[in-house]
Amino acid sequence: MLWLDSSDSVAPALPAVWLIPTGTSPRDLGERSALRRGVARRLLARQLGCMDEHVVIAHDPAGQPLLVQPEDKGLHLSLATRAGVVAVALASQPVGVDVERVETQALPPLDVLHPAEREALDAIAPDARALAFACLWAAKEAYVKALGTGFGRAPESFAVSLVSDTHFCVADPLRPTDMTGYLRTMKNGGQDILAAAVIVLD
Structure with missing residues (x-):
């Protein structure tokens, strides 16, 4: 997996993920959506060798x-x-990306986790749990995005x-192998x- 930090960067191969700090603080879902689309259009234009206005991003009925x-x-x-x-993932197969803030002052919502995930978090030193939960939740959200279900699939x-x-x-009981x-x-x-x-699905 190739990680890139600039919207001007062109990935020499795919899959790739761009993580772009924008220095902005979107106030609501509309502003976050506009920020995502704007950043994605700019970097996809560089990646695909076209003008920004020639990149059109739509959404399927599930919001993908x-x-x-x-x-x-x-x-x-x-x-x-x-x-x-803003995170943008591009691949030739179904892909999902997510970014989560490490919340050191909040208790993680353990009731929405798989029992094995709760057990693993319990085994981690308390001062490392916030980072571990953020990584875990980002991974779960990236996976359901790659599936195309979002959290219509129970976490x-x-x-x-x-x-x-x-x-x-x-480990997904609906798939034959781990990913x-x-x-x-x-x-x-x-x-x-x-x-x-x-995550990129086969």
């Missing part, structure tokens, strides 16, 4: 982003925004395990630490 123009590229797109950072119905600082594994995804942590230019996760 679709690259409508340029046509016939056979590419899959996933977008996320958190704390002023406790599959289990994510954090294999290392850079990788996670998804591997990728993790990264970053700062948004301010005080927030963010966890990003991406």
Whole structure:
């Protein structure tokens, strides 16, 4: 997996993820959506060698982003925004990306996790749980985005395990084999630490 930090960067190969700190603080869902689309259009234009206005991003009935123009590229797109950072994932297969803020002052909502995930968090030192939960939740959201279901798929119905600082594994009873995804942590230019996760489905 290739991680890029500038909307001017062109990925030499796919899949790739751009994590772009924008320095902005969207106030609502509309502003977050506009920020995502604007950043995605700019970097996709660079990646595909066209003008910004020639990139058209739409959404399917489930809310998944679709690259409508340029046509016939056979590419899959996933977008996320958190704390002023926009994540854009591009791949030739279904892909999901998510970014989550590490919330050190809040208790994680353990009741929406798979029992194996709750057990793994309990085994982690208390001062490391906030980061682990952010990575875990980013991975879960990235996975349901790649599936195209969003959290129409119950988050406790599959289990994510954090294999290392850079990788996670998804065990889903509806799929024959486990799948591997990728993790990264970053700062948004301010005080927030963010966890990003991406997964590409076969």
